[in-house]
Amino acid sequence: MLDFKKKYLLLLIVVLIVMIIFTGCNGHKNSHENQLEKENNIDEKTKQTKISERLKDRKEKIIDKYKNQIPKEWGENVSGVITRIDTNKKVVALTLDACGSSRDGYDSKLIDFLKQKKIPATLFINFRWIINNKEIFMELSRNSLFTIANHGTHHLPLSVSGKSAYDIKGTTSVEEVVNEVAKNELKIQNLTEKKPEYFRSGTAYYDEIAVEIVNDLGEKVIGYDTLGDAGATFIKKQVKNAFLSVSSGSIILAHMNHPESDTAEGVIEAVPELRSRGFQFVKLKDYDNQLISKVKEGR
Numbered sequence: 001m002l003d004f005k006k007k008y009l010l011l012l013i014v015v016l017i018v019m020i021i022f023t024g025c026n027g028h029k030n031s032h033e034n035q036l037e038k039e040n041n042i043d044e045k046t047k048q049t050k051i052s053e054r055l056k057d058r059k060e061k062i063i064d065k066y067k068n069q070i071p072k073e074w075g076e077n078v079s080g081v082i083t084r085i086d087t088n089k090k091v092v093a094l095t096l097d098a099c100g101s102s103r104d105g106y107d108s109k110l111i112d113f114l115k116q117k118k119i120p121a122t123l124f125i126n127f128r129w130i131i132n133n134k135e136i137f138m139e140l141s142r143n144s145l146f147t148i149a150n151h152g153t154h155h156l157p158l159s160v161s162g163k164s165a166y167d168i169k170g171t172t173s174v175e176e177v178v179n180e181v182a183k184n185e186l187k188i189q190n191l192t193e194k195k196p197e198y199f200r201s202g203t204a205y206y207d208e209i210a211v212e213i214v215n216d217l218g219e220k221v222i223g224y225d226t227l228g229d230a231g232a233t234f235i236k237k238q239v240k241n242a243f244l245s246v247s248s249g250s251i252i253l254a255h256m257n258h259p260e261s262d263t264a265e266g267v268i269e270a271v272p273e274l275r276s277r278g279f280q281f282v283k284l285k286d287y288d289n290q291l292i293s294k295v296k297e298g299r
């Protein structure tokens, strides 16, 4: 009887000791994790403050430089907008826009196809799309097939004087141009640790001063020479025909935010045919020093 009691007591003590050790470790682990999290938050804040300060400084300089300049051009193809790769090689660059707001869908069929066939692409992503698709954004940013590029903050035509495109009123001043570019640049940089090098505005409209401002902010403005899906409104055959109309050095524009569209179907049909004609898909980044503007070239 006594033996049984002793055994019972011993077991109880062992259980208690294990519980104390476990709780202690956990407590220690939690406080250690909290400390790390605190340090990370401080790091993140310091990093953000530093970037914001640099931006403030850049913004003042840019406003000073451009405040009295009056633009002469307005459109998709104004001076400084890159539309092609300067090459005789059969290479083409696919660029995909993710526009955001009410258009913040994700065309997984299209992206899965690109992954499966190892087709590189440059992805122009809007601030609002990032907010609404953060996990997908992070996954895409980690995939070496893709380059993340800047598609603006509020998805506005880029104007220093409030011009409109497709009934969308553009930015109205040099400061607004800087904000439209820089807020999403900061978002992308904070999330991916990489500053985006390419920019395309919402609607792809600009005046030439706005293009210069984007360049001063360290980003190249990317247009297109092949309209791949006309804002994801093309039917499958039109998408296919558009893709098959490319020539050496073409930059194709299509959309990755309209899963309901025919874009993926058209691309899936066009790609094998393009490849059999000897075309290879490349990233803009791999041809960075051969990016040219049609307007400049024609003059």
Ligand SMILES: [Zn+2]
Pocket (backbone or CB within 6 Å): 097, 098, 099, 151, 155, 201, 202, 203
């Ligand atoms: Zn867009």
